[in-house]
Amino acid sequence: MSGELEVTSARSLGEAYALLAQERPGLRVLAGGTDLMVQIAARLGLDQIGHVLDIWRVPELRGLELREGTLRIGALTTYGELIKSPLVHQALPALALVSREVGAWAIQNRGTLGGNVCNASPAGDTLPLLIAAGARLVLGGPRGERTVAADVFFLGYRKTALAKDELLLRIDLPALGAGERLTYRKVGTRRAQSISKTLIAIRATSRDGTLRGVRIAAGCVAPIPLRCKQAEAALEGKPIDAAVLAQARLGLEADIAPIDDIRSTAIYRRCVSGNVLERLVRGLAGME
């Protein structure tokens, strides 16, 4: 099975770029394989895959460092590495926590943060966190490097700003400042191995019951992982009370566009997303 697919296993970024420069039709990038191998085994959309570029052993895409207040995470960093990294716990502990909710250990040892981004599923568990955190995605290819903010990277259902000859190299995340927090909640059917029904993430600085620098993002409630600007605007700089919370819920309602599918219904997702937002905001504002 799958013997017909041609594969190039790159051992360096240069080797990967050399293949990208050939602009082969239907090129698919293989990282940890936790999504693509399922697709290939099920023979789904194989006619759209012309050539596979395996980057698992490209050393330039591994590793993680905290430099000048920015956590720089190589695209091939696995969830397991994020969970165990003291730097992640120091700079953005929520990223370690959400990684622990992706699949279970065997998946966490293989699935990568870059893979979660490039697979671009609206249910990708880390994506709302990356958007709320203000992540910047460093893309590279034979034509050079550029940086795209996470909140404008996702263009449509499984469509991203990545060009055909580009790889995601790195995810840059601003570390939390004094008094700043990044928090999230995932709702799924069970704790491990579940695909989310909704996931909301918020980054904000909280003082005296008022939130500032509010960034909110949601997963599973639109064709893309979504920044929720109307909910943000309803909360920004206002003392949190019942009226403000109600406005934030209305804002979120307007931001999101959930659907009925195999995992949940639109109405459930709307209701629970609002509840989760309210709970997260109350927590940030010190109301519970």
Next chain:
Amino acid sequence: MKLTMTVNGEARTAEVAPLKRLLDVLREDLLLTGSKEGCGEGECGACSVVIDGQLVNACLVPACQVQGSAIVTVEGLAAQGPLGERLSDLQRSFIEHGGAQCGICTPGMVVAAQCHLDAGGASTDAVLREALAGNLCRCTGYQKIIESVQLAAQGAR
């Protein structure tokens, strides 16, 4: 591609397609049928094996990504002695304490538990339940599996 890897301490080679799943390489090319296929999607853990010290789902790993790696499968847990195979403490504990019923999840369950214990993981209820969260069992209700691992871990200390 010519795949060369170490499986349960032995150098093995196979001529395989680069995207052939490690699970199929083990079962079809190396005739190691202990690793099972449950879901083929990384949900059930029946194909759990250890690659270079890390627990993985063999159904999600392509051959091209294990070139030169060291793999441990359930067949590698029993020790070869002068009198034949001797099951590991953990395997015997599963038998003695009812950790195995229909048996389909058992190879993956034992491999995942052994990997956890070998990494120095604790054997409290909560820790074990998280360590084995990716291994689904439809028979035991998990309690006897957890007890089997705990009793083996205690016996080993």
